[in-house]
Structures are given as structure tokens and as C-alpha cells.
Amino acid sequence: MLDRWKRYALGVRIAGILVIAALLLFVGYQVYDFYSDKVGFTADKAIAAYFTALAERDFEQVYLLTDKEHLSDIYGRPITKGEFLQQLAKVTGDEGLPLYAIASEKLVEKGGARYYLVTLSSSVGGSPGKSRLVVALRRTGRTWVIAYPFAIVL
Secondary structure: OHHHHHHHHHHHHHHHHHHHHHHHHHHHHHHHHHHHOOOOOOHHHHHHHHHHHHHOOOHHHHHHOEOHHHOEOOOOOEOOHHHHHHHHHHHHOOOOOOEEEEEEEEEEEEOOEEEEEEEEEEEEOOEEEEEEEEEEEEEEOOEEEEEEOOOOOO
């Protein structure tokens, strides 16, 4: 009878250790997930870098921050880098875009993409204004890239 209780106590201890280990793993993952959005090249920083590069006509940087997997025209045909850069030049015109503030707010994460509401503040013709758009980002490796929208007007 004593052996039976010892085996039962040992089983309870092992189960307790497994529960504690699972809780520690869960808490560790939650801490990692929380801080992964605060440290390094975050989605917010990718959005700011993308629109800043677009405003400053740094098309190479815009291309680097664009998701190549989803880069196609309205008919689904893949767009080459040259076509992309040409379209960026058409979108921005001869001068850079007069952006002075970029704000982003996370809306939802779904299907491997994060969706943000981005507010672009600019001054066109001396009049301040704001534009709001929804931006989708995808993580490729350790980098966030813009999956939608693209500055394409084909």
C-alpha cells in the first residue's frame, strides 16, 4: 500500500512540474510576443520607413520594403522592378511628397498579415491635410514588408 502512495505522489509531482513548465513557456512566449513589437525593425517602423522613402523619392528603399510575392498589376501579371520604379516616379511626380507626420494604428492580424490604419499628414499648396489608408504588412524573415497598397497606377 505504501508503494502505491509513493507512485501516486511521484506522478503528482511530475504532473505538477509539467504544468509549471508549460506555464513558464506560455508566459515566456507572451513576453517575447509583446516585446517583439517594441524592439528592432517593427511593423510601425516599416510603415514609417516606406512612406518616408516614398515622400523623399527613395524608390530603391520603397522597392526593398515592398512584398515582391504580391507585387502584380490589376490583371495579376507580376511587375518587374523597372516597371515598379517607373510607376513610383509617376505617383510622386517631379518633387517629393510633403509629408510631415506618419501615424499608424494596428487594426487586426489575420492570415499571416497585419493590417494598420495609417494617417499621413501633409501640406499641399500651403494647406495642411490628412489622408488615411489601410496598409497590410507581412513578415519575411526578420523584416516587415508592405503587402498592400502599392504605389502602382497601371
